[in-house]
Amino acid sequence: MSINCLIIDDEPLAINVIKSYIEKIDNITIINTFNNAIDALTYLKEHSVDLIFLDINMPLLNGLDFIRNLETKPLIIVTTAYDEYAIKTYELEVLDYLVKPIPFPRFMKAINRALKLSGSNKSIESPESIKRPFTFIKVDKKKMKKIYLDEILVIESLRDYLKITTQTNKYIIHSTLSNFTSLLPESNFIRIHRSFTIAIDKIDTVEGNSVEIEGIRYVIGRSYVENAKKKIFG
Numbered sequence: 001m002s003i004n005c006l007i008i009d010d011e012p013l014a015i016n017v018i019k020s021y022i023e024k025i026d027n028i029t030i031i032n033t034f035n036n037a038i039d040a041l042t043y044l045k046e047h048s049v050d051l052i053f054l055d056i057n058m059p060l061l062n063g064l065d066f067i068r069n070l071e072t073k074p075l076i077i078v079t080t081a082y083d084e085y086a087i088k089t090y091e092l093e094v095l096d097y098l099v100k101p102i103p104f105p106r107f108m109k110a111i112n113r114a115l116k117l118s119g120s121n122k123s124i125e126s127p128e129s130i131k132r133p134f135t136f137i138k139v140d141k142k143k144m145k146k147i148y149l150d151e152i153l154v155i156e157s158l159r160d161y162l163k164i165t166t167q168t169n170k171y172i173i174h175s176t177l178s179n180f181t182s183l184l185p186e187s188n189f190i191r192i193h194r195s196f197t198i199a200i201d202k203i204d205t206v207e208g209n210s211v212e213i214e215g216i217r218y219v220i221g222r223s224y225v226e227n228a229k230k231k232i233f234g
Helices: 012-022 037-044 061-068 086-091 104-117 175-184 222-233
Strands: 003-008 028-034 051-054 075-080 097-099 134-138 144-148 151-156 162-167 170-174 191-194 196-199 205-207 209-213 218-221
Touching: 003 012, 003 037, 012 104, 012 144, 028 037, 028 175, 037 061, 051 061, 061 075, 061 086, 086 097, 097 104, 104 144, 104 205, 134 170, 144 162, 175 191, 175 196, 191 218, 191 222, 196 209, 205 222
Parallel strands: 003 028, 003 051, 051 075, 075 097
Antiparallel strands: 134 144, 151 162, 151 196, 162 170, 191 196, 205 209, 209 218
């Protein structure tokens, strides 16, 4: 069984990211895209759709009011750069809430839920079977940068910002460590401290309650030690 979907977002780059993800999935078809919610509402009066990818902050009519104005509500996955609307959207019974930049493994998790609820028995391949998973991070107001997950070494919390260190570069983005870590595949990344999440396969040595990655040592926080060592050596 195949499901069809709409993408509604006022940022062309965000639409392209979702398109590129959906191209990896055989049983989902994009039937249209819109850069505003008003045109999408007009379209839905005459067309049915199984799933909508919906941005929140859009001109004229935002995503929340769009949902409230739907006569028939399909499955909705919110895609937004802001996490503060999560409670409001769940009150409107959205299927999932994805915070940009959206890693492909997290995107797959949302799609699998949509497929199950739509009656499809076909699930998507696991992250391990996808060649070089990647995500897009916002490096300035208009620019999204693609980074491959297998190049990430360390993610460091800088209060309301993160420093992402890869094998080739470093990036500063606006996000929290808890939120960004939750979107990464648990089999590949682990939080070892309130300030650090690391890539497990990039660990060079383990000494006491610390690890070394490319010559830099990172202390494992006391409350993280048991779980961290279990995942590292497990």
